[in-house]
Amino acid sequence: MNSSSGSSGSSNGNSSGGSSGSSSGNPSTASGSSSGSSGGDGTEAGGDDAGPTTDDGGVSSCAANNKYPQPMNQFVPLGVTPGAALVKGQSDTIPSDGGITTPAGWDFHSGGLCRDGSPAGFFVHYSAASSDKLYIYLEGGGACDSATFCSHNPGNIQTVFSGGAPTQGQTIPGSLLFSSTGQVPYTATPASGLTAAYSPGIFDFTNAANPFKDWNAVYVPYCTGDVHFGTKDDVDIPTDGITAGLPHQHFVGQLNFKSYIARIVPTFPNMSQVLLTGASAGGFAAGLNYGMVQDSFGKTPVVVIDDSGPPFSAQYLTPCLQKQWRDLWGFDDALPSDCAECKNADGSGLTDVVYYWLHKYKNAKVGIVSSMQDEVIRLFFSQQLNSCASSNATSLTLGQALCGGYTCDMYTAGLNDLKTAFGCTNRLATYFIGGMNTMYMNPSYHQHIFRDEFYNAITNDGSMTMAKWASDFISGKVDNVGP
Numbered sequence: 001m002n003s004s005s006g007s008s009g010s011s012n013g014n015s016s017g018g019s020s021g022s023s024s025g026n027p028s029t030a031s032g033s034s035s036g037s038s039g040g041d042g043t044e045a046g047g048d049d050a051g052p053t054t055d056d057g058g059v060s061s062c063a064a065n066n067k068y069p070q071p072m073n074q075f076v077p078l079g080v081t082p083g084a085a086l087v088k089g090q091s092d093t094i095p096s097d098g099g100i101t102t103p104a105g106w107d108f109h110s111g112g113l114c115r116d117g118s119p120a121g122f123f124v125h126y127s128a129a130s131s132d133k134l135y136i137y138l139e140g141g142g143a144c145d146s147a148t149f150c151s152h153n154p155g156n157i158q159t160v161f162s163g164g165a166p167t168q169g170q171t172i173p174g175s176l177l178f179s180s181t182g183q184v185p186y187t188a189t190p191a192s193g194l195t196a197a198y199s200p201g202i203f204d205f206t207n208a209a210n211p212f213k214d215w216n217a218v219y220v221p222y223c224t225g226d227v228h229f230g231t232k233d234d235v236d237i238p239t240d241g242i243t244a245g246l247p248h249q250h251f252v253g254q255l256n257f258k259s260y261i262a263r264i265v266p267t268f269p270n271m272s273q274v275l276l277t278g279a280s281a282g283g284f285a286a287g288l289n290y291g292m293v294q295d296s297f298g299k300t301p302v303v304v305i306d307d308s309g310p311p312f313s314a315q316y317l318t319p320c321l322q323k324q325w326r327d328l329w330g331f332d333d334a335l336p337s338d339c340a341e342c343k344n345a346d347g348s349g350l351t352d353v354v355y356y357w358l359h360k361y362k363n364a365k366v367g368i369v370s371s372m373q374d375e376v377i378r379l380f381f382s383q384q385l386n387s388c389a390s391s392n393a394t395s396l397t398l399g400q401a402l403c404g405g406y407t408c409d410m411y412t413a414g415l416n417d418l419k420t421a422f423g424c425t426n427r428l429a430t431y432f433i434g435g436m437n438t439m440y441m442n443p444s445y446h447q448h449i450f451r452d453e454f455y456n457a458i459t460n461d462g463s464m465t466m467a468k469w470a471s472d473f474i475s476g477k478v479d480n481v482g483p
Contacts, residue, residue: 062424068341068355075360076338079295083262085269088126095119096158100182105205106219109263112256114223115144115249116155122220122260123185124267125205129214132272135202136218136264136293139183140280140308140447142175143380144225144251145328146391147243152176157183157221164189165200166452169280170445172375172397183221186450201454202277202470209455211471212275218264220282224253227309228278228285231255232330240392254334257289261296274302275474279447280376283309287366290357291336294364305367305470307449308374311351313421316414317381320388323347358425367429367473369448369466370415372483373408375400376446382406408444412483423480431469432482436460459483 091107094100095118102108105125112120127133141161144150152175154160161168162179165186169175186200188207202212203219224230230251237246276293278286283306294302314322326332326347335342341352357364382396382405390396399405415432422428435443440458448454454466459482472479 064355064358064422064425068352068359070338070356070359072359074338076336077295078291078336079298080258080262080265080292082266082296083259085266086124086263092121094121094157094182094184096182100158100184103185103187106185109260111259111263113250113252114156115225115251116223117248117250118156118158118223120157120221120223120256122218124264125185125217125219127214127216128205131214131216132270133212133214133274134216134218134264134268134271135212135275135277136220137202137450138220138228138257138276138278138282138285138289139222140169140278140282141183141222142169142225143227143281144237144246144249145325145383146393147237147240147245148393149380149391150225150237150246150249151243152393153225154178154183154223155225157223159183159223165203165450166198169376169447170451172379172400175376175446183223185217185219199452199455201448201450201452201466203450207455209465209467211467211474215275216268216271218260220257220260220278222253222281224251224256225249226251226253226329227281227288228253228257229288229331229334230329231333232328235328242392242394251329253285253329254289254292257285258292261293265296271297271300273474274300275305276302277305277307277449278309279307279449280309283307284311285309287311288334288353290364290366291353291360294361301363303365303367303474305369305449305473307369308371308377308447310368310370310377310415310418311354312381312414313351313417314348316410316417317351318384318388319344319346319348321347321381321384322350324383324388324391326350354422358422358427363427365427365429365473365476365478367431367470368418369431369433371433371435371443371445371448372412372415373403373435373444374411374446375444378406378408378411378444381411419480426478428480429469429473429478430480430482431459431464431466433458434460434483437462 092110094108106123108123110119110121114120142153144153159178160183162177167174186203188204189198191197204210205213230253232251235249239245276286286304286306339356342349383391435441437458437460457465464481469479
């Protein structure tokens, strides 16, 4: 076990302005003109123009900093055109027939489409302390890339995995059954009888140990099945021989998110810091959408905490599976048009957008939370086995038994490869959970930041709580904790 830390650079800087983004309405209209933020000439958002120097503890010789170099004045702007600001206390009715209500302290705003064609939307919480900080959380919930995987992915915001914050999506069995309680922000549960009180991690605005207790917050439900990054509408999913096909799916997650950002930016115009975060599919989404969010917020620095959605290299996330996702969900149109390394002929390059962000945003930082043998992500990654021979979730789940299929060792190696590749940048923080702590012997559990374990020291050596790690991260300190 080890724990190391280092401080990152200044979090101030200027940002590229951007294209895209209708402020409301049909998400397919979210494209167009410059947002007018500074730095649209490619001098980069959220960071200094100066490159690394030689007196930097070796950062300038870090391979990740020198891979895929690109002149700083050639980056395309990615920001959305600002729309109308939201009005505090003004809330739309959640579209459902089940009487789902907005939790106290949150407003709901409709907009965009779910993959089944029903209305989507997002929730906003305004800080009681009038904070100048904001976090944006992207919900997870599987993915829709085959008929059987789609059958375990919410197709609308009324549907959510059962179990609530304590067990929702924590394991493969916890990702099978749906509840009709709706996708709404997590809330603290008071003690009742023999049931202890439960704290939903970063959503607990009453917990003094929560580094985000006084922050403004946005919660984005997940109903598009495309890790919030799709741009492809009206797609037919064929049968896989077991589950019936699904016609007319709307994989418009990034188009939705752009339209939300167009409303969020003018609603929170004077922020000193923004955190873009999410779990599982939402964790992948936070990393993939980073440039669009940073450019849209201009000079306000944006950092990422990715819970259980690690951007593995092509060795551990093979080109055939990357190609399936980019073709099915329209990822190429969501990626920066000038990121040549993101779009290789064999389908690889999807996660190479990380190198692009490193070059464009000199002060970008990312924190990754993961268990070392995450069973849910291993299941999705198992589709790449045998040259992507199967995408049937049922048969692949059976193959995952006893760390088979996409093995536990493969996943651990992928995490270590990620840390090796980017650790020398001093901009990657990690909180890795090995399952050897007697308080948390679960090396394969999935998603963590919205559970009460956020406040526990669950690394093998029990050296640091996740909340303390997150507090250090948003303060500029990069901790690498865990195996």
